[in-house]
Amino acid sequence: MRIGTVQIEKRQIVPPGIRILNSVLFVLLALVFSSLLIIAAGFNPIAVYAKMISYSFMSLRGLNGSIKAGLPLMLCGLSVSVAFRMNLNNIGAEGQYAAGALLGGWFALFGPDMPAAAKLIVMFLLCAAGGALLAAIAAVLKAYWNVNETIVTLMLNYIALLFMDYLCYGPWMAPKQTSAITEQIPKDMFLPNIGNTGINSAIIIAVVMALCLYLFSRYTTAGYEIDVIRNSVKSAEYAGINVKRKIIAVMIISGAIAGLAGFVQITGIVHRVQAQLPGGNGYTGIVVAYLSRFNPIAVIIVSILFGGLKNSCAAVQIMGVPSQIATMLQGSIMIFVIAGEFLNYFKLTLNREKHGPGRLQDRSDMPGLKEGCKGKENYTEMKGASR
Amino acid sequence: MTAFITSILSAAIVYAVSILYAAVGEIFSQRAGIMNLGIEGIMLMGAVSGFLTVYYTNSLGLALIVVILVGALLGLAFAFLTVTLNADQTVCGMAFLIFGSGLSGFIGKNVTGIASAVKFEKFEIPLLSKIPVIGDIFFRQDLLVYMMYIIIPLSMLYIYRTRPGMILRALGENPAALDAVGINVFGLRYAYVMFGCAMAAVSGACISLSYTNFWNEGMTGGKGWIAFSLVAFSGWNPAKAALGALLFGGISIIGINMQIYLPGIPSQFYGMLPYAATIAALILTTGSFRKKHTEEPAALCRSYDRESR
Numbered sequence: 013m014r015i016g017t018v019q020i021e022k023r024q025i026v027p028p029g030i031r032i033l034n035s036v037l038f039v040l041l042a043l044v045f046s047s048l049l050i051i052a053a054g055f056n057p058i059a060v061y062a063k064m065i066s067y068s069f070m071s072l073r074g075l076n077g078s079i080k081a082g083l084p085l086m087l088c089g090l091s092v093s094v095a096f097r098m099n100l101n102n103i104g105a106e107g108q109y110a111a112g113a114l115l116g117g118w119f120a121l122f123g124p125d126m127p128a129a130a131k132l133i134v135m136f137l138l139c140a141a142g143g144a145l146l147a148a149i150a151a152v153l154k155a156y157w158n159v160n161e162t163i164v165t166l167m168l169n170y171i172a173l174l175f176m177d178y179l180c181y182g183p184w185m186a187p188k189q190t191s192a193i194t195e196q197i198p199k200d201m202f203l204p205n206i207g208n209t210g211i212n213s214a215i216i217i218a219v220v221m222a223l224c225l226y227l228f229s230r231y232t233t234a235g236y237e238i239d240v241i242r243n244s245v246k247s248a249e250y251a252g253i254n255v256k257r258k259i260i261a262v263m264i265i266s267g268a269i270a271g272l273a274g275f276v277q278i279t280g281i282v283h284r285v286q287a288q289l290p291g292g293n294g295y296t297g298i299v300v301a302y303l304s305r306f307n308p309i310a311v312i313i314v315s316i317l318f319g320g321l322k323n324s325c326a327a328v329q330i331m332g333v334p335s336q337i338a339t340m341l342q343g344s345i346m347i348f349v350i351a352g353e354f355l356n357y358f359k360l361t362l363n364r365e366k367h368g369p370g371r372l373q374d375r376s377d378m379p380g381l382k383e384g385c386k387g388k389e390n391y392t393e394m395k396g397a398s399r
Numbered sequence: 400m401t402a403f404i405t406s407i408l409s410a411a412i413v414y415a416v417s418i419l420y421a422a423v424g425e426i427f428s429q430r431a432g433i434m435n436l437g438i439e440g441i442m443l444m445g446a447v448s449g450f451l452t453v454y455y456t457n458s459l460g461l462a463l464i465v466v467i468l469v470g471a472l473l474g475l476a477f478a479f480l481t482v483t484l485n486a487d488q489t490v491c492g493m494a495f496l497i498f499g500s501g502l503s504g505f506i507g508k509n510v511t512g513i514a515s516a517v518k519f520e521k522f523e524i525p526l527l528s529k530i531p532v533i534g535d536i537f538f539r540q541d542l543l544v545y546m547m548y549i550i551i552p553l554s555m556l557y558i559y560r561t562r563p564g565m566i567l568r569a570l571g572e573n574p575a576a577l578d579a580v581g582i583n584v585f586g587l588r589y590a591y592v593m594f595g596c597a598m599a600a601v602s603g604a605c606i607s608l609s610y611t612n613f614w615n616e617g618m619t620g621g622k623g624w625i626a627f628s629l630v631a632f633s634g635w636n637p638a639k640a641a642l643g644a645l646l647f648g649g650i651s652i653i654g655i656n657m658q659i660y661l662p663g664i665p666s667q668f669y670g671m672l673p674y675a676a677t678i679a680a681l682i683l684t685t686g687s688f689r690k691k692h693t694e695e696p697a698a699l700c701r702s703y704d705r706e707s708r
Contacts, residue, residue: 053506101489101700103436157686160695162434162489163631164681167674170624178667298493336504336616343440343498347480350491354484 026356031305038352042345049340055333067327068320075320076210080281082319084109084273084290086218088297089315090225091143091270093306096298097229098238098262104150104165105270106294107172108143112271114176115142117278117285120197121184128200135201136275143271144264146172151263155256161263169294180287192287203280214280218315221269222308229308238262270294299346318342401532407652408536414648415641416540416547417605421626422633422640423554424598430558430635431591432571432698433481436492438599439623440499441473445600446607447507450614453515462608463601470600473499474593482588485702496623504616511615518612519543541609543601547641554637567591571696574703584703602626628677634684634694647673 047057068078088105095102116139123131146168153159180192203214229235241248241255248255277289300318304310321342325335421438428435435441448469452462477495480486519541528538537548558564566587569577574584606622607614625647633640654669685693 049502049505103489103493153682153686157682157688159682159686160631160699162436162700163628164678166436166624167628167678170621170674171671174667174670178665181667182665295493295497298490299497302487302490302493334505334508336501336508339497339501340505341501343494343496343501346490346494347476347498350480350486350494351484353486 021359022357023359024357031356034352034356035303035349038348039345041352042341042348045348046341046344050333050337053333055331060328060331060333060337063327063331064321064324068324072210074323077323078320079211079215079316080319081322082315082317083212083214083218083280084277084293085296085300085315085318086215086312087221087269087273087276088290088293089300089304089311090218090221090308091266091273092297092301093304093308093311094225094269095262095266096301097242097306098258099242100154100259100262100266101162102147102150102165102263102266103162103298104147104169104267104294105273105297106290106292107165107169108146108267108270109273109277109290109294110169110172110176111146111274112139112142112268113274113278113285113289114172114179115139115145116271116275117194117197120201120278121194121285128198131198131201132203132279135279136272139271139275139278140268141271142274143267143269145267147263147267147270148260151260151267154263155259173288173290176285176289177287180285184285186284194285196283197278201279202283212280214276217272217276219312221272222312225308234258234261270297296342299342303346303349405532405535407649407656409539410652411645411648412536412540412544413610414651415644416544417602417610418622418626418629418647419547419551419602419641419644420543420605421599421602421623422629422644423550423637424595424602425627425630426558426633426635426637426640427554427567427591427598428595429630429699430567430571430696431588432574432696432701432703433478433588433592433595434488434492434700435477435495435592435595435599436489436627437473437477437495437499438602438627439619439621440496440503441470441596441599442499442603442606442619442623442626443503443617444473444499445470445603446618447503447603447614448600449604450515450607451507451510453517453608454510454513457515457517459517459519459608463604466600466604467597470597471593473600474596475589477596478589478592481702482585482592485704488700488702500617507614507616512613515608515612519609543605543609551637551641558637568696571698574698578703578705588703599623599626625673628674631685631695632673632677632680634680635696636694646676 043061047061050057050060066074068074088109091105091108092102116135119135119138120131123134126134147165149168150159150161150164153164154161177192180194184194186193186195203212205211206213206215229238237248237253237258240251240253241258245255273293274289278285282289296318300311300314304314321338325338328337329335421442425435425438445466449462449466452465453459456462473495477491480491481488521539521541524538524545528534530538556564558567566577566582570584570587570591574588578584602622603619606619611618629640629643629647632643650669650672654666654672685695
């Protein structure tokens with residue numbers, strides 16, 4: 013399509029630079045849009061934004077808080093991006109997080125006494141297993157009976173969260189507590205901070221996980237096969253890839269990573285199990301994964317930014333701004349970036365030639381194609397005759 | 400005993416109606432091929448906008464209009480993303496969920512927990528409410544409930560017995576075929592998504608203007624998800640959705656009451672039942688081991704792009 017001297021073309025492969033530029037542009041547009049809502053609520057948007065940025069990212073203490081808030085998000089985002097890469101809409105990170113936290117938390121709270129390192133390793137594995145188990149239910153249903161995995165994972169979220177509520181209000185509730193929290197896990201299971209930075213070492217788990225996933229998708233056959241399945245299930249089956257097994261494997265890995273969010277949160281931050289522990293991070297993880305284009309390294313960075321957004325609530329609350337501003341901003345950023353996505357697939361170029369580039373050829377007079385059509389006609393005729 | 404049962408059933412109906420608006424809207428939207436996961440967020444926006452209108456104007460009629468407009472406006476944005484820009488519907492739904500719950504909390508902060516002067520009050524329908532038991536259960540309700548008695552048969556009639564209804568069903572099964580015969584696929588999808596969102600917003604208003612008469616952040620408390628699950632549970636059929644809603648409503652009301660009689664079973668397990676039932680129903684009605692055609696729209700969650708037809 014041409015408008016004046018500007019040529020608009022469609023493109024298939026989007027350079028990463030364009031993607032980032034586009035996302036930044038639409039994040040800014042989202043902030044402009046939200047500032048209208050902030051003005052309507054009677055606040056000065058520039059002051060609010062400045063306060064949020066300076067609180068969350070300009071001081072070491074604030075940055076620590078942002079990373080802390082972003083920690084579970086990283087693992088949820090990674091979990092979602094693994095599944096979404098294969099077009100599996102696993103929106104169950106929330107429930108898988110809860111399931112992991114419950115299984116791992118059960119061991120941490122009531123498990124036998126062992127050396128701290130051994131306890132941590134067992135808990136790590138149990139958290140992963142909890143998330144994986146919940147995801148496996150949806151995976152098996154999807155692989156063998158083609159049951160919609162979006163709806164199943166969503167329903168399992170609520171079942172897991174309600175079970176968590178039951179345990180935290182019931183048998184696990186710490187005595188002399190009014191809120192639904194358990195006792196603290198043993199002190200030797202707390203993950204330490206890195207040096208004296210105040211950043212918890214749990215972040216290493218997330219970063220290593222992201223690196224592994226990145227290398228996996230980039231350099232292994234299985235990673236390549238997942239890309240093939242995403243683009244076309246039929247060609248994957250034709251190429252001899254066992255799609256059913258891949259669906260189950262990917263969902264289990266995705267669930268296990270979400271379960272590890274529980275490990276990170278319990279051993280690194282809250283040191284206990286409590287009702288509503290995931291607190292929506294599983295859902296925000298979908299936003300994070302999408303904004304990062306399912307790239308594991310980008311997930312880490314976007315998680316810290318989103319953690320900062322959450323963290324800055326406290327600062328603007330002092331100004332009288334409702335803390336829900338963070339959730340609102342997250343939502344509007346996401347809506348705008350989704351809207352901006354389509355621009356990635358168009359290339360604007362200045363075109364000084366008078367005639368069009370002649371890219372769209374009339375293929376009907378190409379001899380090969382016509383022959384092909386004729387051959388097909390003959391084939392169907394023959395099939396008809398033989399019948 | 401009768402009084403106890405009627406009170407439970409009557410409460411179950413109020414609960415059922417508060418999720419049915421959203422569920423029926425979502426049935427239309429999904430039948431058109433667009434899955435809107437953001438119901439919960441849109442319900443919250445409906446709840447807060449309705450409450451704010453009533454709080455400042457004391458007019459329930461105006462509130463209902465505002466709620467429908469807010470829902471339709473959000474639907475317009477959702478349709479723009481999913482129908483025109485072909486964005487991923489799951490991701491869009493999440494975005495609207497988060498945006499709706501954030502924005503509703505943001506604009507409703509100042510009126511949190513304050514009771515409004517008016518709400519949809521229950522009134523008796525003259526003759527019908529005199530029928531023993533049934534009259535007490537069905538005909539001593541508020542306007543939003545009575546409206547639902549009309550919406551269910553109408554929507555059944557529309558989907559299964561009219562030409563536009565047939566087109567709607569085809570829209571979710573094979574949009575390319577409709578496009579080929581000259582039907583405006585994009586326009587229709589816009590219309591049904593906006594209708595679905597407006598209905599979800601009314602569902603929210605049921606909670607803030609009829610169930611209670613105040614606004615609280617996140618007051619829908621997962622009802623949007625129950626409405627969403629109801630759609631798959633019912634096999635995309637409004638009448639079955641109504642039965643399902645009564646069942647879910649009954650379970651949740653009984654769950655609250657049973658605490659008194661059966662303290663052994665914690666209330667959370669009653670809360671799980673709708674979700675577990677939905678998974679079971681989904682497997683039974685859409686599992687590929689079935690030989691019969693499933694009710695799940697074939698083009699559900701797939702954006703229609705003319706160029707990749």
